[in-house]
């Protein structure tokens with residue numbers, strides 16, 4: 001048996017923070033409060049430090065297998081560990097795509113030995129694999145992704161009939177479907193038009209993928225979800241119109257949830273002048289009004305989770321013209337520090353940050369209780385966070401192969417001083433210590 005006692009820290013729960021102790025045995029929390037054992041194999045004095053549940057990043061692209069020149073599962077999960085993320089859900093647009101049980105199992109086999117944090121895998125539903133839905137779940141998928149518009153990997157969007165069928169299956173199997181919600185036809189039309197007009201500036205990408213494309217796609221899949229009773233998550237909501245569409249659907253009773261990402265909350269179109277195509281992402285970073293609408297969405301519960309959409313690319317892939325540059329920025333290492341910085345600045349509470357990055361993703365994907373919470377019988381996954389330090393995001397400390405982050409150089413309040421996965425310290429604030437990640441499955 002190995003046990004761990006974290007003493008005298010500010011334990012952060014979704015609704016309150018309390019200064020107390022937490023004790024775990026063999027990676028599982030056994031007691032919380034003043035009656036914990038007095039000692040343990042490992043004792044951490046967390047006096048004046050925050051102790052948060054290990055964070056979950058429900059939206060990462062680790063690129064393994066198939067695009068390991070951009071990122072591999074080792075660099076990706078080291079980056080996660082250093083960012084206080086103890087569980088990631090990896091997107092299916094790898095090579096080959098995760099579109100049947102065989103590919104899912106092969107991917108799991110390849111990446112399992114490289115995992116520094118716990119992980120789960122998405123399957124994708126495209127135009128020709130709806131018959132593989134059940135086998136992917138049996139093979140361990142945590143949920144499904146459906147792309148309604150083209151993005152990295154060029155996975156063809158399924159037609160509406162297939163989407164409805166997938167939603168019906170998801171109800172039967174009690175699993176969530178995550179949508180990349182943009183109207184592909186609108187995007188294709190305006191991309192062609194702007195390209196032909198000779199536009200080459202980075203903002204042309206933003207105009208080619210207007211908020212209307214997002215709003216329309218959210219309205220469509222929300223209606224499908226409402227009529228089928230399915231639970232869906234809209235990935236990376238980026239616009240005020242997207243928020244309205246989501247909120248209206250929620251108010252009607254549709255089980256539609258919203259995710260946004262730090263880059264939509266912290267940047268707006270004024271950043272294109274400085275970063276150019278480096279911040280080209282799908283959907284695009286938009287106006288300051290959109291940015292504020294997303295914060296409002298967090299406040300009123302329209303947005304319930306934050307994912308990083310960690311999307312590494314080579315520098316040369318990002319250095320082409322606006323139409324040819326790859327879409328995506330990295331983010332798995334900075335998502336939690338950025339959100340905690342906002343919390344220390346007073347934009348949200350630290351408790352809300354814990355809901356967005358631990359409690360809610362765990363609930364949505366059906367792993368709450370084991371993950372996403374500091375409670376008895378949960379995995380002993382923690383982030384130790386010192387609010388009194390400041391921390392500058394610097395390139396040398398980024399573990400991802402890609403350094404393409406607009407947040408490099410940002411000075412943040414607070415610093416992660418340790419990440420603990422199932423009772424073991426995997427990151428000490430400077431270096432990665434231990435590789436002990438395991439796969440989580442829906443069934």
Ligand code: DOR
Nearest residue numbers: 151152281282311327328
């Ligand atoms: O910008 C993006 N990059 N958006 C996506 O939807 C996919 C991602 C990637 O995989 O590169």
Ligand code: ZN
Nearest residue numbers: 059061091309
């Ligand atoms: Zn993504």
